[in-house]
Amino acid sequence: MSLLADTPDTRNALAAPASGLHWTPGFARLGPAFFTRLQPTPLPAPYWVGRSPAVAEMVGLDPAWFAGDEALSAFTGNQLLAGSEPYATVYSGHQFGVWAGQLGDGRAITLGESTSGFELQLKGSGRTPYSRMGDGRAVLRSSIREFLCSEAMHALGIPTTRALCVTGSDAPIQRETVETAAVVARVAPSFIRFGHFEHFAAAGRTDELRALADHVIARYYPHCAKSEQNERFGGNAYAALLEAVSERTAALMAQWQAVGFCHGVMNTDNMSILGLTIDYGPFQFLDGFNPGHICNHSDTGGRYAYNQQPNVAYWNLFCLAQALLPLIGEQEVALAALESYKSVFPREFEQRMAAKLGLAQPREGDRALVDATLKLLAAEQTDWTIFWRRLSDHMAGADLDAVRDLFIDRAAFDAWHLQFAQRHEGEDRAAAAQRMRAANPKFVLRNHLGQQAIEAAQQKDFAGVDTLLTLLQSPFDEHPGFDAYAGFPPAWASDIEISCSS
Ligand code: AMP
Ligand code: MG
Numbered sequence: 001m002s003l004l005a006d007t008p009d010t011r012n013a014l015a016a017p018a019s020g021l022h023w024t025p026g027f028a029r030l031g032p033a034f035f036t037r038l039q040p041t042p043l044p045a046p047y048w049v050g051r052s053p054a055v056a057e058m059v060g061l062d063p064a065w066f067a068g069d070e071a072l073s074a075f076t077g078n079q080l081l082a083g084s085e086p087y088a089t090v091y092s093g094h095q096f097g098v099w100a101g102q103l104g105d106g107r108a109i110t111l112g113e114s115t116s117g118f119e120l121q122l123k124g125s126g127r128t129p130y131s132r133m134g135d136g137r138a139v140l141r142s143s144i145r146e147f148l149c150s151e152a153m154h155a156l157g158i159p160t161t162r163a164l165c166v167t168g169s170d171a172p173i174q175r176e177t178v179e180t181a182a183v184v185a186r187v188a189p190s191f192i193r194f195g196h197f198e199h200f201a202a203a204g205r206t207d208e209l210r211a212l213a214d215h216v217i218a219r220y221y222p223h224c225a226k227s228e229q230n231e232r233f234g235g236n237a238y239a240a241l242l243e244a245v246s247e248r249t250a251a252l253m254a255q256w257q258a259v260g261f262c263h264g265v266m267n268t269d270n271m272s273i274l275g276l277t278i279d280y281g282p283f284q285f286l287d288g289f290n291p292g293h294i295c296n297h298s299d300t301g302g303r304y305a306y307n308q309q310p311n312v313a314y315w316n317l318f319c320l321a322q323a324l325l326p327l328i329g330e331q332e333v334a335l336a337a338l339e340s341y342k343s344v345f346p347r348e349f350e351q352r353m354a355a356k357l358g359l360a361q362p363r364e365g366d367r368a369l370v371d372a373t374l375k376l377l378a379a380e381q382t383d384w385t386i387f388w389r390r391l392s393d394h395m396a397g398a399d400l401d402a403v404r405d406l407f408i409d410r411a412a413f414d415a416w417h418l419q420f421a422q423r424h425e426g427e428d429r430a431a432a433a434q435r436m437r438a439a440n441p442k443f444v445l446r447n448h449l450g451q452q453a454i455e456a457a458q459q460k461d462f463a464g465v466d467t468l469l470t471l472l473q474s475p476f477d478e479h480p481g482f483d484a485y486a487g488f489p490p491a492w493a494s495d496i497e498i499s500c501s502s
Contacts, residue, residue, distance in 0.1 A: 017082030018070065020062035021120075026113030027190065028087060030215055033208050034196075035087040040077025040109050041126025041136065043169035043181055048072060049140065049457055050147050050465040051165040054473070055187055059164065060116040075185040076167040077109065077125035084111045088128035092202055093195030093269030094319055096303055099202075103195060103269050104130025107138060110191065119191055120164070124183045137173050140166075141454050142502030143182035144465055145445075146280040148453070150186065152445045152472035153277050158255045159248070160277040161188040166465075168457070175501050180458070188276060192216060194320045195269035201323035213327055216273055217241055233337065238327040242337040246317050248275025250341045253310045254348030258356060259444070260286035260384040262306045264296035265500060268316045282498040285444040287489045288381030289374075297499040310345050317341060355439035356388055358395055358424065358432035369423055376416045382406050383488060385444050392436035395429055441475035442486045448493035449485060 028035065056066045065071055073079040080086070088105035095103075105128055111120045123146070124138030143166045150163035164185040171181040192212070200209040217237055223229045224240035233239035252275045256263065263270070264282035272278040284295035291307040299305075304312060321334045328334045353370045354362060377387060383406065390403045400417070407413040424432060445468070453464035471485055479485075 018062065018065050019074070019081055020060055020065060021081060021083075022060075022115040023083045023085075023112040024115050026119065026219075027089070027110070027192070027215070028085065028112070030208075030211055033205070034212070035089040035110075036129045037085060037087045038109065038128060039080065039086060040122055042078040043076050043167075043171050043183070046072055046076035046078065046167045046169050046183075047460075049144065049166040049168045049182060049462055050469060052147075052151055052163060052469065055151075055162045055164045058116070058162070059114055059118050059120065059187055061164075071165075072167060075122065075165050076169065076183050077122050081111060086111050086122075088130055089191070089196065090130060090199060091193055091195035091269055092199035093193070093267055094198070094316070095267040095269070096299075096301075097315075100267075100269075101202075102130070102199065103132075104128070106131040106134050107136040108191070117189055118187045119189070121186050121188075121191055122183050123186060124181065135173065137171075137181050138184065138502060139173050139175060139179040140168050140182040140457060141179060142281065143168075143184045144454050144457055145283070145450050146184050146186070148450060148465065148468055148472060149280045149283060149445050150277075151469060152475065153261070155473045155475050156255075156259055156441060156444075158259065158261070158277060159252055159275055161186050161191070161272070163187070188272075188274070188278070190216075190220060190272075190274055191278070192273040193269050193278070194271040194273065194316055194323070195267075196273070197320060197323040198268060201326060206326045209323070210327055213238055213241060213324065220274055221245075233333055236328060236333060238324050239333050239337040242317075242321055242324055242328065242334060243340055245273060245275065245320065246338050246341040247344045249313050249317055250310075250344035251275065251348045252277065253313045253345055254352050256309055257306075257349055258352035258439075259441070260289070260306070262286065262293060262295040262304070263309065264299065264304055264498070266304050266309065266312045266316065268319045271313070271316050271320075281500060281502055284498065285446055286384040287446060287493065289377040289384045289387075290381050291374075291378055295498060297497045298501075310349075314338070314341055314345075352439070355435055357420070358392070358436040358439075360427070360431070360435065363423075365423075369419055372416055372419060376407075376412060379412065380408055385441065385446075386486075386488065388436075388440035389442050389486070392433060392440045395424075395436050396433035438476055442478065443471045443475040443482075445472055446489055446493070447496045447498065448489045451493075451496055 090104040108123045109125045113119045127136035147163040147166045153160040168182045225237045230240035262284045270279040282296035293306045294302045456464040
C-alpha cells in the first residue's frame, strides 16, 4: 500500500513570488503521520550575519530579493514565503549507543521543497511539538559554525547539507551563559535521517515505514527499484537501498577521515539517508594528528573519537538495517546489504590517501606507505593540514625543510621520506604536485578561526564571517595575503571547549 496522495498539489507552484522560489509538495506528500504543520516563531529586529550567494543561486532565489529585507525577514522565520506551508518532522534515534525514543525536529522547521529540488529548512526558528525540554532556538556561535562548515565541506568536495544564510537577533538565549539567538537557513535535497526509519520501525508502523522507503527510493535512489541493481537481493529494492546508503556512508567516512574531520555527535538521528554530512554541532578539524581525538566535550567515553567514526557509521547502518528489516524480510539479506561497507570504506580511504600522497596509479605497497605516514604523524601529533599542504608545496618545488621542520625526530622523518621519495621515483613531479594541491586543502575551519569570527560577530562585526566564507569556499587556492588563516593554531585553541550545547 502506498500512502502517497496521487494528485500533486500544484497550487503553490502557480504563485509567482518575488523570491523566485516555487514550491512542490515533496516530503509533505507522505502525509501527516510524518510531520506537523506549524509556523516559525518570530525573533525581534533580525540582522544579517552571513549569506552564501552560491547556495541562493543553486536554489533558484532571485539575487536582488535575497539582498533585501524581505529575505532577512523570511529566513529568520518572521514572515512566510509565498506558498510556503512549513512543517517539523518526527524521527527517533540512538544517541550515544542507547535508544532514545522519539526526538524529531525540535528546532528545525522545513519551509518546503523548491521546484529546483531542494528542501529549505530553518534551524533555531522556535519550538515545535518535538522540542521536548528545549527552547527551539540556536545561538549565534553554533549557527556561524554550521553556516561556515557546511560551505567549507562542500568546497572540499565532501557531501553535506548546504547553508544559505544566518540571521541573528539580540533576543537572549540561555545556555551555560546568556547568549543571543540566530537562525541558519539550510538546504539539502532531503533532510531524512536514519532516525526517520527507526521511528516508524520501533512503533511497528510498517505501512508508514514502507511509504518512507518508497519515497526515498523513488526520489533519491531510483536505480534501487531496477532489477539490474537489486537482482543480487532477489529483486528486493529495500535491500538495494540499504546497500546504496551503506556505500554512500562508507565513502563519506573515507572523506571525513582523509580531511581530518570529526563530527562529534554521530547519533543515528544525525545520519543522513543521502550520505550527507548533517547537523554540525561540536565538530572539529584536527589540528595535530591524534587518532583518538575527541572533539565533543560531552563525549566523555570517546564514542565519537576521530578514529572511531568509520566503525560508528557501520554501527549506525546496522540500526538502519534493523529498521528496514520488516521491509527487507530476511535477516541474512539485510546483513548481505551491509557487507559492501567493509570493502567500500577501505577502498575509498586508500584512494583519498593516495591522492593526498600524490600517487596516480595504485601499486603494491601503497597501503604500507599510508600506514607509515599515519604512524609518523601520530608519533608527534604533527599538524594534519599543515603537513599535507607543505608536502604538496615541496612536491611543487619548495624546500623539503619546511616539512622536515615539523618533526622533532628528524631520523624518523628522513626514514619515512626515503620511502615516500622512492615511491615517486620516475614519476612526473608537477603532475603529482597538482594532484596533491587538489587533495590537500590550505584552509580548513579550525576551531580557533571560527572562534575569532564568532567573537567579532558577537560585537556585530560580521567581516570575519565573510572572510572565512571566501577562503573556505576555495580551500585549495593559495589566497596570497591570508597565510595567517593557514597557520598553526594558537596555544589558546586547545582551551576551546565545544560541547553539545548549541
Ligand atoms: P542534536 O544532537 O543536536 O542533533 O539534537 C538532538 C535532538 O535534540 C534533536 O531532536 C533536536 O531537534 C533536539 N534539540 C537540540 N537542541 C534543541 C533546542 N534548543 N530546542 C529544542 N530541541 C532541541
Ligand atoms: Mg540532530
